[in-house]
Amino acid sequence: MPDLNECQICGAPAPLVPGHCDGVAGYRLIRDPWAERPAFFDGNVHFSCLARSDKHVVFVEEFTHMLQAGHEEVQSLDGSPPPLTRMGLGMAEIFAGAECRVYRSGVADRWMVVSHSGPWVQLGPDDLAQVARGGTPLSPANVFPYRLPKDLEGIASYDLQGLLTALGVADRYGSPETLAQIEYEFVDYYPPKRLLEYVVRVPLAVPQEARAFLAEYAEHYTPVSFEDEE
């Protein structure tokens, strides 16, 4: 069984950092083009590894199909019956450009910008407003749990650069300048399970073509819901 905490492409530790490393759950039933045997993608992925790999084309095709699908049947890995079923995210494509596509949820005020090379970012209504003002949205202050591959002495005092360097993966997340722009906060550490909890707030890079589209779009879209469904 592959470790969900590891990057499913390079196998190195992959703590989640929006815009730089994200995860796809196995129940989404997206085929894993990097697996040696037929498998569904299940776990984290460094976006730099994704963009660098030729197989991202296959992955992006499946991923964006899943984003737009409703409840549907998916062939099992060995083609044997019964077929599997999954819930897609039911999003609609609202923009396709040279670098990326933009999808909109039909049930919540939420958008996804998916680069043709693989990386994606999620945006909420505040982010859309921020983009419309010409600003850079920050990812929400969610708490991310991460099981460390080894104990790190004094973990509470690490910053993000220090943490990723100790895990040997800082280069997969970006330059020191990029990492310095990410707010990182240690929340908790549970030694018996080596479980780290942290908050990161990341300036979300949205390609210029999508920014231009969303700025225009923000002026006349009708909100689906005023509830905060984050």
Ligand SMILES: [Zn+2]
């Ligand atoms: Zn990787």
